[in-house]
Amino acid sequence: MGSSNNSPVDAKPTIPASGIEDITHGAGQSSENDVVSEPVNERTHRRTLNSAPIMPTLRHLLKQNHIEAADVTGTGKNGRITKEDVDRILQLRVSSQAESTDNQPIQRTSTPSTAVKASPQKENDDVASTISRGGLAMFRSMTQALTIPHFMYSHEVDLTVLNDVRSSCKASAAASAPSTTLSPLPFVIKALSQAFLIDRRINAHLDTSVSPPQVIIRSRHNFGIAVDSPHGLVVPVIKDVQSLSVATIASEVKRLGLLAREGRLVPENLEGATFTVSNIGSIGGNVVAPIIVPPMVAIVAIGRARHVPVFQTDATGVEHIVKRDQLCMTWSADHRVLDGATIARVAEHTRLLVENVDTWSVALN
Known part of the structure; x- marks a missing residue:
């Protein structure tokens, strides 16, 4: 299933806290009194806690689901990220997706398994689609299937x-x-x-x-x-x-x-x-x-x-x-x-x- 990098997750160059704030708020808008500085510091703190090496299988699972290691709170020994920590993130993602779909009016397109918001469409425009309620059943079961060897x-x-x-x-x-x-x-x-x-x-x-x-x-x-x-x-x-x-x-x-x-x-x-x-x-x-x-x-x-x-x-x-x-x-x-x-x-x-x-x-x- 592809090779895995066995180096620690913090081997990449780290971004200073000020750099993170600039990306989050835009150049020249960050300050030490900014109301969102606490989550940013919290994320940086998690990056430090997650410095323990990640198992290759978990590294692949994170990459496959587009999850940054710094966004996961490790509950293992010395802050190590465990399979349960990744599963918790995936379950929260599915629940959030389901709530978004249930509370959002949608319009069906020619593709039965998807639904998109009604909006003017120009030629060659990309279309952002939302998984329909029927498609969510497959989404949930296939996400759960990731846990099966x-x-x-x-x-x-x-x-x-x-x-x-x-x-x-x-x-x-x-x-x-x-x-x-x-x-x-x-x-x-x-x-x-x-x-x-x-x-x-x-x-x-x-x-x-x-x-x-x-x-x-x-x-x-x-x-x-x-x-x-x-x-x-x-x-x-x-x-x-x-x-x-x-x-x-x-x-x-x-x-x-x-x-x-x-x-x-x-x-x-x-x-x-x-x-x-x-x-x-x-x-x-x-x-x-x-x-x-x-x-x-x-x-x-x-x-x-x-x-x-x-x-x-x-x-x-x-x-x-x-x-x-x-x-x-x-x-x-x-x-x-x-x-x-x-x-x-x-x-x-x-x-x-x-x-x-x-x-x-x-x-x-």
């Missing part, structure tokens, strides 16, 4: 057999439902649910509000399916996937996707997710690094299916290059709860289920 795992899945099954299902259903379509996504969702049975910790929530933290393993497989809608990214939830057929899952994907695009999702459609599936391949891309939505402990992203050349050995032992259909699945997991071996086992079992979908006993009607 992610690790990634990706693998390829062969869809050749699955696509043959889809073609057979389409042909058999043509007479009764000519418009019926069955994408790979419902099969992958069902395979995930079955694979989770080999390690149920993946379908869990992490509760950090208690000490020690608790991992709550969920018995219901409620899968949030990320949908790109005209109103921004939404994640409706398919409930009880473990009890649904592939055909029923396909119907739910279609129904919830339609509600999302029409802006008709209700809170019940968005609540209770225990795991998230991002079908980023429906837009484009192959390998991505999905971000876990707390309190969940894992997420998987499905890349775009594509044709690839593969070496295959025939019955005589001769190798041939054949065309196969493949997609990439990329997992992100919370390393506080899960390890690489666990994700690898579940991912491998998911791959085997998808590649041998013709052996399933699936009710498609």
Whole structure:
């Protein structure tokens, strides 16, 4: 994630107090009796207190969120800045943003996830936008996601057999439902649910509000399916996937996707997710690094299916290059709860289920 500077934060040339006042008030306007001299002195005092070296991870977090070390009151030993100190600043920033949005009249623009103040706009002018109330939910959850130690795992899945099954299902259903379509996504969702049975910790929530933290393993497989809608990214939830057929899952994907695009999702459609599936391949891309939505402990992203050349050995032992259909699945997991071996086992079992979908006993009607 980039290199970190291990030098102390006060290694940079310091600015005299008078220089700070000049910047704050304008040249020639500062004085020792100025009413804002106390906060400036307080900030300078914090700069002195924060002279202890900062951990590289915290230095990166400060830089990523555009926070000056001098603006953080360190509560650690010898005034050292801690993770809790940075989290406190981020929480105050989110709360301030929310209050500003709630108390400010806004006008919607052509971008559904943002809102801007009504003002005359000239050509080539920059536009300052405010995150909408809907966008604030993602803002808060992604800010919280910064506290999760992610690790990634990706693998390829062969869809050749699955696509043959889809073609057979389409042909058999043509007479009764000519418009019926069955994408790979419902099969992958069902395979995930079955694979989770080999390690149920993946379908869990992490509760950090208690000490020690608790991992709550969920018995219901409620899968949030990320949908790109005209109103921004939404994640409706398919409930009880473990009890649904592939055909029923396909119907739910279609129904919830339609509600999302029409802006008709209700809170019940968005609540209770225990795991998230991002079908980023429906837009484009192959390998991505999905971000876990707390309190969940894992997420998987499905890349775009594509044709690839593969070496295959025939019955005589001769190798041939054949065309196969493949997609990439990329997992992100919370390393506080899960390890690489666990994700690898579940991912491998998911791959085997998808590649041998013709052996399933699936009710498609």
